[in-house]
Amino acid sequence: MPQYVKVATCSLNQWALDFDGNRDRISSSIRSAKAQGARIRLGPELEIPGYGCFDHFLEQDTTLHSWQVLRELLQSDATDDVIVDTGMPVLHRSVLYNCRVLIHNRRILLIRPKMWLANDGNYREMRYFTPWTRRGETDEFVLPEIIRSLSGQETVRFGDAVVQTRDTCIGVELCEELFTPDSPHIAQGLDGVEIFLNASASHHELRKLSTRVELIREATLKLGGVYLYANQQGCDGDRLYYDGCPLIAVNGSLVGQGTQFSLQDVQVVSATVDLEEVRACRSAKSxxxxxxSRSQGNRQGQGFERIFVDFEVSKNTSEALLSExxxxSRDPFYHLPEEEIALGPACWLWDYLRRSRTQGYFIPLSGGIDSCATSVIVYSMCRLVYEQAALPDKTRAYNKEQVDTSKLVLEDLRRIVGEKEESDWIPAxxxxxxxRLFVTCYMGTSNSSADTRNRAKQLAQAIGSYHIDLNMDLIITAIVQLFTLVTSQTPRFKVHGGSSAENLALQNIQARLRMLLAYLFAQLTPWVRGQSGSLLVxxxxxxxxxxxxxxxxxxxxxxxLNPIGAISKTDLKRFIAYATTAFDLxxxxxxxxxxxxxxxEPITADYVQADEADMGMTYDELSIFGKLRKxxxxxxxxxxxxxxxxxxxTHSPTQVAEKVKLFFFEYARNRHKMTTITPSxxxxxxxxxxxxxxxxxxxxxxRFPFQFRLIDQLSAKLPDQSRNERVFRAMK
Structure with a gap:
């Protein structure tokens, strides 16, 4: 007979240290899960304080406030008749752990610490937390007084255990643990765990989602089982954008997937699964x-400690069998990389804007592809905001989550643009x-071309930005005259006979002036337009x-901020080609x-400055160098x-050697610039x-003398196979 279970997972737009907001979003997700009939609800990693607290995790306040928020959740009816898996830091025997707290009917069932911590790339979990290394073991944890007085519990189990209900067994696997070779779900599954809960805080990276999806499907393909994956979503205070996309998989097949990019603060995905299908999948004799035969954890031959809860998660009544x-099964949905660029940075910018309490964005729009791409990403943000803010007047035929989201987006938009609380303004x-949100500014000089000026103006008209066109020559001339007055020397561009030092200095005057003017106009343009506040550059x-x-x-x-600071030129070109049609631009x-x-530099009949010629390498080559290096x-x-x-x-060994040496030389001597790079x-x-x-x-x-010498020695010995290829092509 089928044994149906309704399970729910979610993505939440949590914000580091926003304890009130985080609590409300957690409560909303639990209510939504229960309204959908779910008996198990999973939330993101460290969802109570927010994942991106970083060194604030070292403050006792963060742990204290997390317990206080957990008490508020236990006081409410949120955990009645549902198993809730939530996340917070917990101090046990003077050691801080990244934990999942499983609660049911206003009581704590289990505190499960994370065993494998994310500690590379963007993650520094071992700076704050200690991994739980005692696999299959637990301790007795004495609850703080604010919880004891409420739940009536003195202690709970703390460690690597599983939860046993009357009808199934539930295990926890925390984010990084899925990505490790010896993942906990393997031992748990062999010990009878049928439902796996994975709370995560996984950031967006171009083309990354497929890895996550395949690992989740693989987790239950051979093992069998139900796998729930929850993820943080949005900008929680740092350079990362957590891209949501909660997932549910059964026996290797995807049965639930949320959106990867969204302005929704709360997204709940539920699915009905049949535990009998899991048991049938596991019927293989091997x-x-x-x-x-396998001994689990360190409890020889005894398997995982089971925390029993007198509760059934399945619905096996005749009514349920008829109605459920x-x-x-469904195929996973993946955005094209161009769509990821259009959506991810746009959602990140919106979160930053509404949470920073500023009035919009400002950009020096040069007429080149980089500032163009940045501007189009801002326009993409405006498109997403418009779709939500204008939703209430379009139709009433949508679910409650859409209503709540559109209302919040419209309220934030009205506040940001300076509309009064009683305003009924809706964007057209x-x-x-x-x-209302975006100011573009073309900062021209005598070295600027009419083409770039016109492109900047036409793009601003197309996306609707408030556009400023100015010329900086007066200020540049004044700076050069000041230098001449002090030194009695007048620097010249290379094309006018100047040295490399003069040429570079004259270029840098223009570049740095643009930064100065950008901040001046970002601060005062709202005032000029009769508004308050300032803009982010x-x-x-x-x-x-x-x-x-x-x-x-x-x-x-x-x-x-820099929305494109970690996007390659190649991908930006593809994004612009996509937006030409998708955004009708x-x-x-x-x-x-x-x-x-x-x-x-000045344009002459014989010389036009070009980026790739200046750099001595192409943008495509730079992408290759970057991936090989990192x-x-x-x-x-x-x-x-x-x-x-x-x-x-295509290249002789000596040509390859020269390109590699040039890249490392320029990379090394300019590395200091990265110490002050704009948060991207x-x-x-x-x-x-x-x-x-x-x-x-x-x-x-x-100049890497030792390394470059070895490269030169080898390149001189290797044959030039590119000649054969050129001859072959010529013969064809």
Whole structure:
């Protein structure tokens, strides 16, 4: 006979240290799960204080306030007739753990500490927490007085145990533990656990979701079982955007998937699963032999300690059998990388804007593809906001979650743009939103072309931004005259006979002035428009330029936020090509057709400044260098060793050697710029973000004499296979 269970998982837009808001979103998700008939509700990792508290986890206040919020949840009827899995830091025997707290009917069932901590890339969990290393073991945990007086419990079990109901067994696997080779779900499943709960705080990275989905499906493909995955969503106070996408899988098949990018603060996904299907999947004799013979944890031959709760999660009445049906298997949905760029940074920008209590964004719009892409991402944010804010007037045929979301978005939008509380203003279009939230400014000089000025103006008109067009020559001339007055020397551009030092200094004057003017206009433009407050300045240096150091320190790349700081030039071009059609912005084609240029040097009949010529390498090559350096962990020697093989048909060994040496030289001597880089949305696995994601020095022996000497020696010995390829192509 079928044994149906309704389970629910969620994504919540939690905010570090926002204890009131976090509590309300947790309560809302539990109410929604129960309204959908769920008997088990799973929430994101550390959802009570927020995952991104970082060093605030070292403060006793954070742990205390988490217990206080948990008490409020237990006081309410939220946990009546449902098993709730929530997350918070817990201090046990003077050791701080990242824990899941399972509660039911206003009582705590189990506190399960995390065993494998995320401690690389963007994560530093071992800076705050200690892993629980005693697999299969538990301690007695004395509850704080504020919980004892409420629940009547003196102690609960703390450690690696599972929860046994009258009809099934539930195990916990915490985020990173899914990604480890010896994942806890394997031992749990062989010991009879049928429902696995995984609370996560997994950030968005381009093309990453498929890895997460496949690991979840794989977890139950051979093992059998029901797997629930919850995730944090939104910007909780840092460079990361947690991309939600709660998931439910059964026996290797996906039966529930939430959205990856959304303005919803609370999203609950539920599914009806049949426990008998799990048991049928596990009927293989070889699996039974492994389960019967394997000793779990450290309790020799006894399996995991089971915490019994007198509760049934399944519905096996005749009425349930007639009314319920197992959720159908479905294929996972993945956004194209271009869509991820359109949605992820846009949602991150909206969270930052509404939570920072500022009035909008400002960008120096140059007419190049980088500031264009940044502006289009802001426009994408405006499109998402408009879709929600205008929803109440469009239709009433939507669910309560949509109503709540649209109401909150409209309230935030009205507050940000300065509408009074009693206002009934609703935006008429995405451009209407953009005009109220976004200021673009073309900062021209005598080195600027009419083409870039016109492109900037046309893009601003298309997206609806409030646009400013100014010329900086007067200020530049004054600065140069001041230098001449002090030194009696007048610097000249290279094309006018100046030295490299003069040429670079004159370029940097323009670049740094743009930063100064950007902050001036960001602070005062709202005042000019009769509004209050100020704007956040957006930077627009892409990941490849930052990696190469092809930017001026403290120029217009220095800003409050940078939505594209960890996105490659190649991906940005694909995004612009996508947005040309998807956003109905034909003007974007002119940005794709233009040659990338900083326009900091005079244009002559024989010379036009071009980015790739200046850098000595292409943007595509920079992406390759970046991935080999960070993801493949290559130094100069190993990078050359890989590329001399991969590029053998197109480059001679000496050409590969020169490119690798040039990259490492420029990377090393410009690494100091990363110490002051604008906080950027993390979207790429080779981001050079200093001391946060990329822990490398900023003072190098930039010419790498030992490494480069080995490269030169080997490249001189290797044959040039690219000649054969060129001859072959010529013969064809």
């Amino acid at each position: 699996r039974g032999m492994q389960a019967a 049906h197992p959720s159908k 279009s995405p451009q209407d939103v953009c005009n 957006l930077g627009s240096a892409n990941v490849d330029e930052s990696l190469r150091g092809y930017l001026t320190k403290y120029d217009c790349s220095s800003a409050d 034909p003007v974007l084609q002119s940005f794709l057709d233009a040659v990338p240029t900083a326009e900091l 993801v493949s962990k290559c130094g100069p020697w190993s990078m050359f060793s890989k590329l001399v093989v991969e590029w053998k048909d 949305y993390h979207a790429e696995s080779y981001s050079p973000d200093d001391n946060r994601f990329d822990l490398r020095p900023f003072l190098y022996p930039a």
